[in-house]
Amino acid sequence: MIEYYPFLTNFLSVKTFNNEIYIKLYLQITILGVEMTSEKILTLEKTSFKGALEIAKKGTHCGMCRFDFLETGLCPSGKKHGFLAYWPQGRMQIFKNLMEEKVKPTEKLIEIVNSCSLCGICDKQCNFATQLRPEKVAKALKDYVEELDKGDFQNIPEDKNIIALRKIVGEEWATNDPIITSSYISSIIAPDSKFNFYIVMPKDAQELSKVIKYANSNNLPYLPRSGGTLLSMAAPTVLSNAFGLEKGIVIDLLRMNQLEIHPESQTAMVGAGITAFELQKEAHKHNLRANVAEAGAHICANIASTGILSTWGNKYGWAADNFIDVETVDDEGNIINHSDLEIENPYTTEYGFTNISLVPPLIVTKVTTRLNPVFDDEEAVFVPFENIQDAIDLSFKVARRGMGFSNVILSRKYLAEFISPTPNIAKDFEYILEKYMKLNYAVDIICNKDEKKIIESMVDYTIDKSTLKSLILGCPKLSTLKDSEFMKILSEEKDPLKAIFAGPMKEHFEKALEATPENISKIYDEDLQDFFKKAYSKPELTNIIWLHEHRIFPSRLMRQRMFLPMGGVIWTEYEKNLLDWINMFVNVGDKNKLIHALGFISPFDQGRFACLEYDFYYDHNDPDAKKRVDKAIIESQERSLQIDGILSALNFYFKGLYRKEHVLFPIAKAISDDDRELFRELLKNIIGGV
């Protein structure tokens, strides 16, 4: 009966409103429970909702709205309340959920919309990364709430679990509110799951420990969440169930925001709530540098998940190399450090392709991470290549000789996506790189001046700072040159790359790009142009080294569409298999009609190994595309195991807390046919299996 209570009150209230739309709406929703497509609702709704929903759907949880990378400040409400629901990306998710009737309004929703002052910070941040306007969604959400009546908001009573959890973390840091819960959809909770979840935000290891002990003795599953980017990548795919949480307690670690730099020992104490960008920024104040993943990734989570794969790995290391010590909480709720003497060996894990882990072995709450000195004579060297073998030769040679801090082979695609402010510009840019310039790969090295000299002595020509700067600020103009005479002439050169980057055309080219903050800002919406003009005037936005450290560009790969990074690690002794591996991805990508491209290849451990990222791109709102990605994942994963010298992604995840020596040695060989069967079975269970 209680079921119908809200409806009746709604019904009456709505009736007094005498609003046809709402009567229909509620009849359908609450009594008939008729399946309604959002389309239908939208015809009934204000059309502005439609636009907002479109925006919301395009959101990809890149997480860039959760730290201050443009000095706009941070979403005040998110900063204050913590739960994802109070952040721009959460609002988008909530709006989507409401429109798609995944969830009904609750009283919390009122507080959530009220907490947003429509300050516009999110629009600036999001526009830089994904070209979206989350503020419009926030506004729409406000309007939506406006139009509802008090009675429309369900009151969510406390249950025994939430009472217990609140005792541990405090009133405001634990909730079972469906609206808040639903904001975690697609970044830890599967879209189709019911909302029998609790969200808890412990402030330290002690609270987390209590939460886990409670969860265990009450048989509640749990999963930690930090930036959620990795999870959001898995969410639309077959890996959704495998990586996500099906019910129980979502542990949001955002509140663990301790951050101390220890210049003397060149280390930093970093809490689980701290992002790569935040650490890097702090480290730089002391002229130190951290080895970090993408700007939005949380250091602690990232260490546990992939051991921090960066372009700096060749010098700074991987997995346990990154940290001096970690504070973790195990699945019995014990707080342990890797330095503890009386614990079980925390540095080793079973070797072999069956060692797949879908969750971190321990929840990292704090890490003492290594920092590295920044030298005053650091420079970037960009060497363009038409074919990949040449690029590999150079990159690996430099790596084996221990030269360079950051060393990576970037694909044309990455280069274009990173520096182009919009998807369309990126597209044209890439077209030009491919068709006219014949620039398919760039060996991209950060090194000191001596090393720069040496590397330059190994190659004919490089792309210098001024050209790179012109490309960043001039890419809109460049993309307009798509069919220009200039390009045609260029393409007829014997060596177009040389001509344009080292030859007579360099000057003309740079002039032609009219590279100024002013010009690039023009591609943004009228009301944002001033802001972006300022943003692009900041030296760091065109400072290649800064960009390599702070890694704010990779988020652009997720603008308004999704991608799934595949790949893993290859032993450079097996370099010859690297091309086969890449070609395999190419075939799988084509076969499944996906946009796909090599991301990067980066050597590490003095060139002993290299990690490769190959990306499948797709529209996360297109069910058919998702199916094709699934196929691609499964096939490429399986075929990766049939190549000698490779440790593929699925075997690579959540091994970052171990010594690389125990994960990477000995060299993995192609698996036998029996084992292949076994692996198929395994994969079927992971993916098919609920």
Place this chain on the structure above:
Amino acid sequence: MTKDEILIDIKSDLQKAFYIAEKGTHCGMCKIDFLGSGVCPSGKKNGFAAYWPDGRMEIVKALYSGKIRPTEELKNIAKSCKVCGICDKQCNFTTHLRPERVAKALKEYVNKLDDKDFEKILEDKILKELRLIVGEKWASNDPAIIVSYTKTIIVQDAGVNFYVVMPKTTEEVAEVIKYAYKNNIPYLPRGNGTLLSMFIETLLAKAVSLEKGIILDLRRLKKIEIDEDNKTAIVGVGVTAFELQKEAYKHGLRALVAEAEAHVCVNIASVGIVSTWGNTYGWGSDNFIEATLIDSKGNIIHHSDEELTNPYSTNNSFTNLTLTPSTIITEATVKLHPIFKDEEAVLVPFETLDEALDLAIELAKRRVGLSLAVISSKYLSEFICPTNEIAEDFEYISKNYLKFNFIVDVVCDKYDKMIVEDLADVTIDQNMMRTLILGSPRFASLKESEFLKILSEEKNPLKAIFAGPMKSHLEKALDPSPKQVAKVYDKDLQVFFEKVYSKPEMTDVVWLHAFRILPSRLMRQRMFMLRGGYIVADKKKIIDLNDMLKKVGDKYNLPNALGFISFLENGKFAFVEYDYYFDHLNPDSHNRLNQSIVETLQLQLKIKGLIPIEYVFHKGLFRKEHLFYPMPKGLSDDELKILGEMVQTVVGG
């Protein structure tokens, strides 16, 4: 004459031999074939120290001093030596001694006795059990065998209440430990015993040695398997640095190793391998992929075991002092590193440590060079000079005429070489080094020469001689050749040493850095004790430490000098070895040494950011992150008091 009188009478024949024997310092070089002369056939065949040249020397000492009486085993020991002379060649290269004479004397001594003079040592219950494990031949309680381990694992006055076992496999070692554990028998493993021999000369003797029970001589675990794909090697604990390096080189790879004679596994476990290559190749657990060990209950454990109690963690608290291993390493899978075709050595001479450190620290931070160290002119002289006298003159010349006291010593590829030469105004290249190595006797003879007087008046003698006009004159003057250097050896050995010095590797500085056969010369006919340790790579800190160690050394009038300074963690930390030299036959010098050890230990523990070398012992299997972070703050006075008491009990007890 009574039997005893006869024995005493015969014994007096041993006197000459005794005087040679007591000069021996257990450098261990006679256990490896570093000159291509082969190794002592009897030692190779029979294993026990007694059958090796240095063991025979200990036996002669024991017989002469009456510590043991002739035994059955002694007969075999004497017989097994064919006086082939290999030991003389090897020993002469490093220490200038002639162990063959000792072996000969021992043979003659044994021949003079008749069978009834040889005591038959009975097999007791324990020995029986041990033999069941390792086989008849490889366990013994014979005093002649036991005493051969004197000074390398047992102290002079330890008596002979011991057993020696030489297991062949990890499993056998495990069985021995199980047995010892169950029966409350103390035991201690032994590699080549060089490090032990150093400490046994000091007040730490009791703490590092075995007072009774089972000596595990691990020489027989000799497995070496190189894996080219993985660039790794599986190494048994019986394998020496030289042997591994030789094998690795065959595959175009290089291992990170300590001195030539050190056993790789033992060295990993004991000090984590301190070398000049550490800045590039790492330290501690960086060295190995996997390690196989025996715990105190005799279980075989691997570092990759998940159930194992954390094998990677430790700390640098002053209370965490370990002077004997808690586990016994029997095998390790070590990393190997690529060798580049264009590797070269560059040496940059400096007058002051200050200047040298400026360059070295800069290079370390920028990770220039595969091997990188600051070495003292003392080290350089000792290493390249064939005799102590020549070494002394060589050092005198470099100090007083050439004005170089320190050298930044880099092995690097051609690219790094450009960088170094860019930064330095004078460098000593490969050729000049060859000149100095082969010409050192002549060079030393120039001590009072006009040539050097003129040179010393130059504004910059170093430049003049290594980069300037006088370079060619010097090269002519020294007339460097294998023949020249061979002349310093005894007549009967000159032909051999001419051949040896004709080998390219003997003058190939890169090879010498990789195979490390020269450091043993520091132990020729005298001993030295290591001071220093790991310290934050800050110039001032390092110089202060150096000065402090010099001050104390001088105070106790011990010959002393900086050895070398190498780096770790891209120049974040430095390892400083400072050496106190002493005459191991002079009791008084022992006293002075011991006082200096205690004093320097306390002074070093006060320094912020320093881990004294004693605290690095037996921490090599751990992750360096857990040992070096955070660096010690320096002890408070009460802490020092506690330490003082600790030291007292170690010394006294």
Place this chain on the structure above:
Amino acid sequence: MKFLSDEWIKKAKQITAEKLDPEKDLKNATTSLLNIIENIPPDGKSIYFFILVKNGIIEEFVIDNKDYGLNKKAEFIVTGNYDTFVQILKGEMSTTIALIKNRLKIKGDKVEALKFVKPMDKFNGCLRKIETEY
């Protein structure tokens, strides 16, 4: 009398109570120590040996050879085999050396433990006075 025999234990309690001066010998220490003596011949059993000292006065001195051990919370737990303890009691080896040589394994704050070493030696010295056969 035989080491760790009942009469030995009795004597040990008595003699330590008599001979040890709380201030001079035991430095008014307040601590508790659990020794675990392993591999006692002939059958390799273990013995648990617990001492509680308050301001230098021995309040508890329990010796027990039950296999399940002793459920006493001690500030330090020292584990070693029979022979090691014998050597220490015979005065052949100092506690510190035993620790440094890994003959004794200790759980607890090492600095505190070292402070306690001196009183402990006095204690052992006192037990040494007992005519003991091993």
Place this chain on the structure above:
Amino acid sequence: MAKFLSDEWIVKCKNYMYEKLDPEADLKNVTTSLLGVVEHIPPDDSIMNFYLNLENGKLIDFVVSKGPTYEKEAKFVITGSYGTFKSVLQGEMNLTIALLKNRIKLKGSKVKALKLMKPLDGVILSLKEVTDEFED
């Protein structure tokens, strides 16, 4: 139908396996033994275990007992919370995922265990079939 781990449950499971499971087709003639340790059992947070022994696909032994251990050595020991076993038996999650998500801990070789998953699925299936009641 019966309550998880109840006496009745064992009997039903046994019967079901005898009747419905073909040693060859379903259990692949597997020979192995498995100890399932169930932790955090409501209401009083107790621990129980069930021991399964198969020979050539035939069920020899199936015992439920209190505590974390059973007198017989099992080739594989899987440990998990009551909730986890519940979701497995209710078909909400399969054993492999539970394993890879650390919900179930395994002693013994992973490779071998995964090879066993297939036949074990048969067993799990039978347990599913007969289990319908849980503590909550």
